[in-house]
Amino acid sequence: MxxxxxxxxxxxxxxxxxxxxxxxxxxxxxxxxxxxxxxxxxxxxxxxxxxxxxxxxxxxxxxxxxxxxxxxxxxxxxxxxxxxxxxxxxxxxxxxxxxxxxxxxxxxxxxxxxxxxxxxxxxxxxxxxxxxVFGHLMDRITSLRFTSAKEKYAHFCDTHHDILPRLPLGMVASYLGITQETLSRVRAGR
Amino acid sequence: MxxxxxxxxxxxxxxxxxxxxxxxxxxxxxxxxxxxxxxxxxxxxxxxxxxxxxxxxxxxxxxxxxxxxxxxxxxxxxxxxxxxxxxxxxxxxxxxxxxxxxxxxxxxxxxxxxxxxxxxxxxxxxxxxxxxVFGHLMDRITSLRFTSAKEKYAHFCDTHHDILPRLPLGMVASYLGITQETLSRVRAGR
DNA sequence: CAACCTCTTTGATGCAGATCAAATTCTCAG
DNA sequence: CTGAGAATTTGATCTGCATCAAAGAGGTTG
Structure with a gap:
């Protein structure tokens, strides 16, 4: 390479x-x-x-x-x-x-x-x-301030679909500022 | 000027x-x-x-x-x-x-x-x-993810003490991603 | 100075998500 | 394979903050 x-x-x-x-x-x-x-x-x-x-x-x-x-x-x-x-x-x-x-x-x-x-x-x-990178940070700030856990995860899927399958969910949860348990429930559709 | x-x-x-x-x-x-x-x-x-x-x-x-x-x-x-x-x-x-x-x-x-x-x-x-500006945005993201309304306001006071008295509180609340009512209660110490 | 804004506070209620606890599934070293 | 630790899910309970509603407090305009 x-x-x-x-x-x-x-x-x-x-x-x-x-x-x-x-x-x-x-x-x-x-x-x-x-x-x-x-x-x-x-x-x-x-x-x-x-x-x-x-x-x-x-x-x-x-x-x-x-x-x-x-x-x-x-x-x-x-x-x-x-x-x-x-x-x-x-x-x-x-x-x-x-x-x-x-x-x-x-x-x-x-x-x-x-x-x-x-x-x-x-x-x-x-x-x-x-x-x-600036635009991404501003989008992220908006996403953190005014969206539910479900919307945060949906936004993450949109913006990181390429790496999502490579990531442990606990790390995704802390990135999103929600708990692992909540992320699990959101993914299960609840 | x-x-x-x-x-x-x-x-x-x-x-x-x-x-x-x-x-x-x-x-x-x-x-x-x-x-x-x-x-x-x-x-x-x-x-x-x-x-x-x-x-x-x-x-x-x-x-x-x-x-x-x-x-x-x-x-x-x-x-x-x-x-x-x-x-x-x-x-x-x-x-x-x-x-x-x-x-x-x-x-x-x-x-x-x-x-x-x-x-x-x-x-x-x-x-x-x-x-x-980058450092400020990262601090803000951290503050938004993992802190209570009271801590968000305290962080805002630290970082914006020079302009705080010039700002309507409703604008501060939306900047922090909390409601005006919550900000009012936080300021009153409750 | 009264009438009408806008800004801020106070009160009552409900819910999303945190927390605590435990079960289940995954993964990989031996 | 297999057993142990890590990752993930599920369940029960609790709480901080949003929401809805209404009452003060300023402040500015005819």
Whole structure:
């Protein structure tokens, strides 16, 4: 699985990639693999890299009263990191865990900084790809505020039908902010 | 109230502003004023500009069963627009309403496009300032999922203490996803 | 200053979903 | 295969908040 086959096409949705940028990128990303259950990032450290998921499934979670609360799922074609920790270079509460055997392309924060400084189109890529996440977050906020458990689950099915069968339901429940029991009843149609 | 006094210092939190960029910016922003209750943007149109609030208070809302649901408040030092409409150049559901007499600096989408194309540091500014909104959205999602009405209100007081006394409580309630009655009881300490 | 808004509070009732407990099914290591 | 732990479902009870209804409290306009 080559970077040229996954990462570059992803980026080309937003920007044209020059030969120089292509070379700089491929020189700096490192392939990485994680087994099921393995942590890509531990909250006790500062997050110093971003991983582009080529194959597999990752969740972002944090601990609340000893329980793991899922904040986000990321599958093929998405970058994962601990957002605030990565940006501010400080520890944060989030862990990243591979839910399946996962292959990524890993980019260190200082290499990303170099790319931003050297290739203005990288700034544009980051701006545009962040923008597309924005709409999702706003939809999610609306869904959390004003919908029943049944509607929340229906909305999740709509927006995540591709990964739904790969997810344990307890994680889906905490993502939706409902209990596992309620999710089970909703699925059974009650 | 000069752009040099409000917008430029805001941007300088993130980037250094060259003389050329300064001039380009000041040439393109237009001062605008809105009375209390006036719409900065109507959902029936495509949102073609962003407004930087110099003085005043604006809310983003949408209609749900004929009721106005507040999605966001923006005060001095923030950009407001209808995010998806502005980015995708399509209509969306959101209205922007001035809650107080409001003065803004207004920038047309095509002028912003020109600035992005001409000044790479503008791309960086957009990327970094969006990044800082991200953390807030994630906190808000957590607050919506797992907290009682009382905790939601406490979190709102923490994060919006500067504008709280300027807001009608019904708008705060819909922002928090609780009813006005519940908010009233929570504030009374019950 | 009275009449009429809009905003906020108070009261009574009902229900969706949390919580606690236990049974059932799945899954995978040995 | 098989047994143990994890994931999921089912059941019974309880509660926080929504809903419906109406009464204060401001505030602004002729």
């Amino acid at each position: 080559l970077a040229a086959d996954t990462l570059l096409p992803h980026m080309e949705q937003y920007i044209r990639i020059s030969e120089a940028l292509r070379e700089a990128l491929l020189n700096r990303v490192r392939v990485a693999s994680y087994g099921k259950g393995q942590l890509l990032h531990d909250a006790r450290h500062v997050c110093t890299r971003s991983d582009f998921v080529q194959r597999g499934l990752v969740r972002l979670y944090y601990l609340r009263d000893g329980e793991k609360i899922t904040e986000y799922f990321s599958a093929e074609g998405e970058w994962v990191n601990s957002p605030n920790s990565f940006i501010k270079r400080l520890p944060d509460i989030y862990y990243l865990e591979a839910l399946e055997p996962t292959h990524t392309l890993s980019l260190q924060v200082q290499d990303l900084g170099y790319l931003f400084d050297t290739f203005p189109e990288m700034e544009r890529y980051a701006r545009l790809s962040m923008g597309s | 000069l752009a040099a006094d409000t917008l430029l210092p805001h941007m300088e939190q993130y980037i250094r502003i060259s003389e050329a960029l300064r001039e380009a910016l000041l040439n393109r922003v237009r001062v605008a004023s809105y009375g209390k209750g006036q719409l900065l943007h109507d959902a029936r149109h495509v949102c073609t500009r962003s407004d930087f609030v110099q003085r005043g208070l604006v809310r983003l809302y949408y209609l749900r069963d004929g009721e106005k649901i507040t999605e966001y408040f923006s005060a001095e030092g923030e950009w407001v627009n209808s995010p998806n409409s502005f980015i995708k150049r399509l209509p969306d559901i959101y209205y922007l309403e001035a809650l107080e007499p409001t003065h803004t600096l207004s920038l047309q989408v095509q002028d912003l496009g020109y600035l992005f194309d001409t000044f790479p540091e503008m791309e960086r500014y957009a990327r970094l300032s969006m990044g800082s």
